[in-house]
Amino acid sequence: MEYSTIGRGQEISAEGVVYDKGSIYGRLQTLTDLRQARGKRYRLTTILMIVLLAKLSGADSPTAMAEWGVHHQDEIKVLLRINPKRMPERSTYRRVLAYKVYETEIERLVGEYNQRGKRGEICALDGKALLGMLKREDGTPEYALSVYDVQAGKTMAQVEVGSKENEITKAPKAIKLAKIAGKVITGDALHTQKRLVRTILDENGEYVFPVKENQPNLYKNIQSLFAPEYPKPGFGKIPTDFLTVQTVNKGHGRIEKRTLTTSEMLNAYAAWPGLAQVYRLERDFQWWRQGRCYKTSHEVEFGITSLSRKKTTPRKLLEVRRAHWGIETGSHYRRDVTLRE
Template sequence: MLDPADLNARMGSYFTAHVASSDPSGLVPIALDGKMLRGALRAKATATHLVSVFAYRARLVLGQLAVAEKSNEIPCVRALLTLLPGSLRWLVTVDAMHTQVVTAKLICATLKSHYLMIVKSNQAKILARITALPWAEVPAAATDDSRGHGRVETRTLQIITAARGIGFPYAKQIIRITRERLITATDQRSVEVVYAICSLPFEHARPTAIMTWMRQHWGIENSLHWIRDVTFDEDRHRAHTGNGAQVLATLRNTAINLHRLNGADNIAEACRITALTANRRLDLLNPQFPSSQASNQQRRSPALRWRLSSPGADSSRRGPGCWATRSSAR
């Protein structure tokens, strides 16, 4: 049986190395977020609950751990953070549950990195201090508009330099984002105010950068969770024996990562093409192995040549799985 911790460590180190090589000197923004595997619900037990580390600039999953039964995401997130290499500087974005003093110290003191954390009522004293600040006198530092899915959303960001009395370690900036949303079909309007704290000073975290990080953090649902649910039908998968659900989730993450490293934007389409194209499968599994060498290797392999040519894959036929058109279907 595969050890999920070992599998996660091996896959995570491979993709983390890719992120490091693509941006060796900069700050690597990552989001940590949890997801329930509802199909893996066992009798008299909760569904498998996994927390992932997602590098949203590269759109790669760097690690994943299961939340222990009768526990929550907080210790799991801290365990994931300790697995990150200290050679990189991270910008860790998390939801309000993880706005914790211990987590902030782990990020800044141990990892020598930085955080961007949402503040809600679970940190009531800090939230009260933040909301009491003179926001009406603070000008907008950045605005952002988006349209799509039948709605128009405007986000306005304000920033105040954090004073020592805020009561949270390493906080350098306090952020307020006002989100105004219009549903075009019904003309329904809503306003939501979100507060956050950041350990980076203004000169290293400008308003536009903070706006981008927060938007990308919220986008993990579409960039990862939605793909696992819809393309891979994860929530309906019934595997629950042993560590099966966790291992399969890691393999799904790996498939998504490999497709993205190969330049895919539409993972569902990439999966369909890969299923029909032998060259593409080899390229995904061994990106250092050039396609021309892969083709030569395939021609030297009678077993692989037989699988491609039969049944119904006659080379005289035109189709993505045939020798005549395989290169054009990539």
């Protein structure tokens, strides 16, 4: 199995990598067991520990988990201090994994565990299609919405949303579960909603969100503010408070130029909770091969933030916006590729 979650500089001994030995087992013991007592042969904690160990070893289905358990039963018996007559069968794993309450409780336990210890200051809010699950009746995949600490590399909270459109209504719940006081929340344009930003502010957090046509009035106002001026002869340009920063990055055969401009001129005009600045982010990309530029692209993004100029600079705001994509490589990619979700 591909493994890409080892920390930088972390040592790997002949016995492997040890993470908080015993803590996972202890948390699984707090889960509610919904099974009837009659016919119960295995403790819920035992089954879920085997599922976890089998999944980390590359078993992606109840059948594969059952086979893995049989092949490693000697190690499992020593590790979990059990002595069953035989290991759980495929049907046992299928029944246990079918209980929704386990999913809800496990997500809560994982969130509480990840919220301990050192945390970063930027959290990305994003939805993800659960590719390893059965599709819905309309043929679309199930979605989950996560709050991911891009600097600590940990998921702070996750909620089931069903379809992607439900992210708007479920996002406030995810924010409340993530304990985001003092953190900056980034997201997609889909999440640029007044109800959500009020929740973030109520939880003592800050936000940085892009703005698109789903908020037509706000989008039009920001676009007009940053539009080039062409004054008539004899008339000067309107004074502005624009602050601008530009960065250039080179690597992997590509040159990336980003220019971010901020303004406070819409704060009193735009009726948006906690608005402190609006911004215009321009991205220019050039792809080079053998000394020749063979492809270019140009993108413009408009956005809003509750971070005032006393709290952040245009350069820092640009870093926050770029950090949002950490959820794609740090969480979504690992779940799809490393864990083959």
